[in-house]
Amino acid sequence: MTETAPRELVCDRIGKTFRSQKRDILALEDVSFRVRPSEFLAIVGPSGCGKSTLLKIIAGLIAPSSGKLIFPEPETTRREDARPAPRSAMVFQEHGLFPWMTVLDNVTFGMEMRGIGKPEREERAHAFLGQFGIDAFAHNFPHELSVGMRQRCALARAFLTDPQILLMDEPFSALDAQSKLVLQVELLRIWKDHRKTVIYITHDIDEAVLLADRVLVMSGRPGHIRQEISVPLDRPRDLRDREQPRVREITWHIWQAIESDVRKSLQLPA
């Protein structure tokens, strides 16, 4: 490595073209940004602008067509775990849990892949599930749980894996409005204790502002970053913070940045 090891995650002019027989789709072009350690970054943007693609590139699930991704140097491992923490752990919108594993096996999967022994990973899991109110369901299968509980399990799995960066792709968008609010508060609470670096994708501007330190607004065709808005709001936060005039203003600002894109995607005049 030529430069000094970065402490930040760096996305440097990332581009992605999907090639198919019929035509090529330019999904991302020149996407550059940095994420500081322990930062909560939200990404909003109209449907199809390439948010999920970007997240999958960061997760290492698909390769970028151009540009590069620099991960921060891993901290020296705190524990004598068999293998180092993975770079990222992703939380999907839905169906991310393995249906054939119990809640316990699901949430310990990341630790299992790291070679952490069964007694230790189950001990850690029980502690975490207890805080999360799902310990009683450790031996249930995902189909026996409500959507909200499943998403809490998915969050628990990601946090327990203890990756360098947590990636969340609309984790609460399949929930009803009230459960969503409660889970947002829960996420804030857990995050406060762990201070993980998070990249959080959402369509919900209120959610982005409530959770994030900084919001990136993406725009489509091809996907690029249109604007960056920081949310200088004290932590810990709670739902009442949404009523602050400052927050209202930021939300309105983000909406203005997005509105024309959304109209375009709906074929409405701007």
Added chain:
Amino acid sequence: MAHLASDRERRPQELAAPGITPAPHRRIFSIVPGPRIWVPLLLVTLLLLVWEWAVNVRLLAPVLFSPPTVIAQTIAVSFADGSLTLNLGVTLLRVFGGLLVGGGLGVLIGMLMGWSRTVRDNTDPWIAAAHAIPKVAILPLFIFFLGIGEEPKIALAALVAFFPMLINTMAGVGQINPIHMQVAQNYGAGLPQLFTRVIFPGSLPLILSGLRIAFNATFVVVIAVEMVSGATGLGVILWRSWETLQVELLWSSLVLCGIIGIVFNLVLILAARILVPWQVRHQV
């Protein structure tokens, strides 16, 4: 505003949706009872009565048909003197030998084909061709290479078990949600873990239904092989009783085949409850 408890102080226990109970205790051994059993039982009894009556009044020629009471008697006697037990055992051994070897290979290759597009594209035509070849027709070839012992029979049974297991396993891998593969990869699973923790358990429901098809196909072929080239087995009994027109023995063997089919099906249903408890419908 002291009465407004801060959101962040609240714990989420109450989030558990009503009606969802932490119930790790699953009922597994409860196949037999239940009101649904009575209608089929009644139908079977009715059929047996009509059958008995039809043979007695010679509506069905007694040279070709035995009445159920005689069949039941014959089965009981042949079990008692051991003649049927031995032959049944030999047949089942060949069937399960074939299932183990051929079915096992079918699952392994099926998982590879389901997982990799390249493997699938390059092997599918071969599989399609080999599947269409009537297996009994190549029995002489097997006998020529493997002798006249158990080997050619088990090899043929394995060949028959192979295809349904392979095809079902491949379909099973195909219906795994791609998200699960991505999750495994993202959480650091290597190839061996991908196969043991995702691809195999994910395709298990369809593997089990493949087993049902494979068992029946293998059973039929083993009987056929025994009829043409065996010294022992259910097929030999069937063939000899045709030759000597021992109808009661003939019908006893056929009924026994049916019973074996039912028993194996029940075993599979039980296996599904134990192995795929996460499947809401235990349909094999």
